[in-house]
Amino acid sequence: MNCNDHHFLKLALDQRVALTRRTFLQRSASGIGLAALGALLGERLAAAPAAASPGGVPAFPNFPAKAKRIIYLFQSGAPSQMDLFDPKPELARRRGEDLPDSIRQGQRLTTMTSGQKRFPVAPTIFNFQQHGQSGATLSELLPHLGEVADDFCIVRSLFTEAINHDPAITFMQTGSQLAGRPSIGSWVGYGLGSENKDLPAYVVLTSFGTGRRDDQPLYDRLWSSGFLPSKHQGVKFRNQGDPVLYLSNPPGVDRDARREMLDELSTLNQQHHDALGDPEIQTRISQYEMAFRMQASVPDLTDFSKESPDVLEMYGPEVKTPGTYASNCLLARRLAERDVRFVQLFHMGWDHHGGLPTAIRGQCRDTDQPTAALIKDLKQRGLLDDTLIVWGGEFGRTIYSQGTLTEDNYGRDHHPRCFTVLLAGGGIKRGLTLGGTDDYCYNIVKDPVHVHDLNATILHLLGIEHTRLIYRYQGRDFRLTDIHGEVVKSMLA
């Protein structure tokens, strides 16, 4: 065999169709390497045989998906449900009374308040209003969301297992409180692959809130691919410098110079491939080409200059400041337009142990208008029908005040037993308010939804049966929903 023969290259490529199947079989037996077929980027490459799947696991979607993509607006630090979504007007009369033991039922508290001598009930000081045809009830802090109330579903009965931020947010994102599991975006990217060949399948955007400026830190782990191949990790767009790490050429190297250099590199790599026959070299060549395309597509993505003044105004004054929640919402829409599979915003600053009234005003000012604008904007572009939106944090907050309760000031500790999440868009029943909590907004009394149920439902809407999105690692099959989770049918349109 003459390995320098050009014929060899063609042959090698032709062989790959059959070859990959064999390889795949063998590798999927242990779940390492090749079961991970979803690429960071779309994989319809010049060098590859045309594939039916856009790079995900061929078995997915299992059934027709309601949503093709998801924008997950994570409110990090845990927004207070009773100040925003779950009013308890009767409680006004009980201001300052101790939370009855019959409600608390001896459930554990964090060590921030477990030493408190009293647990004085702190009713919200904010007014609530009904909105739209659905009559959805929202706090006065959310006037813009009120305008689109008929487009979303309020779930008041979400609950979780963790009581501190780090494990709780890790649980929301990965289905486990401990580090090491893949995040929801990585699972989706792994299962479904990407529809866009120039952008990552899973993009993460972050912003600090004005409610509590130092709060809550985020961790790489929240968008990590865990044991899935690391190409499925979320690509965190940065708020300063290049949006994608190392996107820009070094100073003094323009696009033409880079093109020439890549041509040279590609020729040399091709020669090496001809000599050696390793198909991985072809993959490498194609990744460099994708990198070159990204260098054009990402700046185009982040360039808001062609957005109409109306649209910009809709998102509010901060939209032009990169790294704000408003700016990230608009960026999320632009990513959705480009069929990026999973966009996740993390907005920090919701951890209001003290001074809640002031802090939550700031947080709502950050998020209310841009969130509503995102929904309207997707709707007017016809994208809301196949884009799923999720808005929520990692747990709820206590009805009792942490620290001193005064006329116009109180704080709230962590509360895992009930909290509220909003969902809108693809496949979601609009205008629905699901679930209910007791008089003290402490325990769920109707339609409880566990975090695993929420994640199962999100996957369902994306066309994935959560029990089948499995990855074999260390001899065990892992799922986002562990061994739990039921799709919440009542949430579905």
Next chain:
Amino acid sequence: MMRRPSRFTSALFVFALPLAAGLRAEDKVQFNRDVRPIFSDTCFQCHGPDEKKRKAGLRLDTRETAVKPAESGDIAIVPGKPEESEMVKRLETTDPDDVMPPSKLHKKITPEQIAAVKKWIAQGAEYQPHWAFIKPERSAVPRLADIHLPDTGWKNGADGHGDWTANPVDGFLLQSMAAKGLTPAREAAPETVIRRMSLDLTGLPPTPAEVDAFAQSWRTNGSRVAVDKLADRLLASPRYGERMAVQWLDFARYADSNGFQSDTSRQMWHWRDWVIDAFNRNMPFDEFTLEQLAGDMLPNATRDQIVASGFQRNCRLNGEGGRIVEEWFAETVIDRVETTGMTWLGLTLGCCRCHDHKFDPITQREFYQFFAFFNSSDENGVLDDFPGAAGSRQGGNSRPVLALPSPEEEAQMAKLEAVVKTAQQRVAEAQKQLPQLARDWEARFRETLQEKKPAWQLLAAEARSEGGATLTRLEDGSWLASGKNPPNDTYTVTAPIPAGEFSGLLLEALPDASLPQQSLGRNSNGNYVLTSVEAEISAPSLPQQLVADFTRAEADYEQKGWEVKQIVDDNSPRRGKQKDKKGWAIDGNDPAKRLPRKAMFVTGSPLTVPPDATIMIRLKHEALANHNIGRFRVSATSLPPTVVKLNGGDTPKEIRDILDLDPAKRTPAQRGALLKFYRENTDNPASRADTALAEAKKKLEDFSRTLANSMVMKELPQPREAFVLIRGEYDKHGDKVERGLPAALPPLPAGAPMDRRGLARWITAPDNPLTARVWVNRAWEKFFGIGLVRTTENLGSQSEWPSNPELLDFLATEFVRLKWDMRAMQKLLVTSAAYRQSSQVTPDLLERDPENRLVARGPRFRLSAELLRDQALAISGLLVEKIGGPSVRPYMPEGVWDETSRYGDMRNYKADTGEGLYRRSLYTIWKRTASPPTMMIFDSPSREICTVKRSRTDTPLQALSLLNEVTFVEAARALAQRMILEGGTTPEQRIAWAFKRATGHSPKAGELEVLANGLNARLARYQNDIGAAQRLIAFGTSKPDPNANPSELAAYTLTANVLLNLDEVITRE
């Protein structure tokens, strides 16, 4: 690794299982090879070891239970009679109610697999324990004479097998190749072999001189001898320890931060350096294991051995505000069990935290027996955060720690300890005189008590603001600020002061409704920071002012990090001005903390005040803008400095009552109380001795706090109790358990203690079936790209059947026979002929063995994150080779630590300016929640938990990193500069010179032509745009040669950039 699926794969996704290809009729079915993987994957989940999840009372993982009637009365397996076996019926039926595995599990079983099961039953259904739980037996090395092979074409052997006869590894490989009709690839060129081995054993590429010397030796001595010498040289290199440590750091979840929410800094690099050193000393693996698991418990443990025990302190520690300590203590210990299981045993013990293992014969109870080995360290399992703790949310280590003083520091410690000892003796002596002195004092004291004035005399002061604020005097003598709030105000207070002694000032800060947040400070959040207090006394009789030297400060409340003593430290005329002003703050931003606060400032010795004197006091606010005190008043005292107290030093009623009693009628307790009061509140020999002792102790403590330390294990005298945690939850205790080992594995070696020492000895006991296999399998993965058992992270019953079981067991027994000599084992592998094969692959071979499991060619895979960077630095000559020390800060994009956190002390990353930019990557500072981004792009784990296997991906983000990241561009420029200066005179010569540095060999004519054409085009480009050239060559911290022609250097820089991005360079081939 990235391959694409084809449309044919879709139907075959999920659980295809390895089955020995072409099982023929006459073959004996082997349970472990052919049947167990099917059972383990599809049956054991419901019919396996986990009693709670077992369905229908049927257990299939032991023969004894599988051949008995189940609850239904049916017999799953009737040996010899597949047609009577219920299992076969259930596998073959199409009835959805009966079929096994149940359709809801989505587990498919193929006709071939069913055939294998039937055949196995027909042959008698003989079980074997899972292969990895049986002690490996040394396999006989296959004899070449028994292997029928065509001529391999290797030149240096008379029989055509060449060196394939020299190394036992090759015999096993040849046999398995022959069985599949494969033959070895040709021998690779010496240039390829030396690069491969240098990268594998030292993590750095060979220099051209090393390549030439090796090629010469290869020609002269033959490849086998040359390779043997090369292996010896590389294994003895100090770079070897660094190379080996990288993987061990992943296992040990080593990092420079504590993890979790605040993710503050910690210091464990002494442990990291221990690992490097242990590899470089070739410490046997059993000793390596013992010192890391129990170094602290060894008799007369050395400092190094105790440091080594830090392996189990590398786990994360939670410091979150609301954490429940018991919960995170349990997580810390569980993390140790999981890490130990995975690192040494290749077992997923973590599965048993909530229930019995689904696949392996390990129970939940046994998990907590293992837990009990690790739960008795003297620690609380979370980040220490209490006053005086070494570690806190501000950063640092958590108990137990081992101080690591240098010899000079040890000497200093001894001195300070001696001072403490002397002071203690003085205290003892002074105490003897105390009763007599107290009696003398009592008479005088009773008199003074009659005429006693308040200790603190409010000063009738005038106050003014230098920054333009309005100060208004209120009725209580305090001054309230209003109007302008300048960034850094100074309040000047003047007051008459009575003649006598002056020994201190009391400053009272008071809340006021007119202040922001109704607090005490003028900043919008209600806080203030006072940075200095100065006082001068002037009088007509004084030739010059008396300046007070305040040496002690106390406050009734101080904000963490903003303690009042900083004012004294900073204020003292002895010290001069510090750059970063700190001072006294009171959490005025916290609504609960807005209360009246006091601070006093006391002189070292009293000043004598003449008549008609005036005191002038200056209160400065120089730390944070607008943080000025809002309302305050000032008092002075004449009490002796040792006596004065914040609350005035008034005599408590209890003491006055005792004084009123007849001394003869006082109880011993009363006499004691009086003596104590005398001792603490007057100037007497005992109080002076006490003060001296306190100071000596404080100096010792302050000094010891500046010493380097490392977190270590330290066993409690009495072990903590351990319980089964029901469903793995910390607060649901089940049965109490004692330390113990899984029954499926051998018992503790005779005479070994049932503690961490015994555990370590058990792990490396010769009859432990797992440890040696786990180690050699990972060594194989390192050198050949994929383990003999692919699942290097798991050798339990869900693991893959080994691609070459005889070879695996030979190697495992050899490792034990060589007394766990890691270097000798590595030498055995890299001096095999298999290791020297070319990685060229033919379509036929690719088809027959796509993953190279049979090793009929050299393996070829991308370099790891660390190696890619180290190699670029080495090729360019930028690398600073220096072993160990504190972690360094190479380039990182702006804000990587800050974009997602404003917590903890690991913020505001600043890259080093000197050698820290160019050290090997394993020294890069590692923050777990925001790991070095380039490392993550190249598949590094986050180091939050034990990771024994990295994925190997190929993405456009990697291309962008290698093309544009400043390290790689700067390396290209440095290489370019050397091309021009050292590489010859023509472009071709220079390119060839650099090409060889990068790849180990000279370019082919075609390659040289492409590179030369590219260079010429770029030269023209940069000659037309010198500005662009200058910008490119200025990128990075090191400076380009000032004599270089910018256009030429820029053009060569991009050529070097091409070289450093060649697939051949970023791949180990």
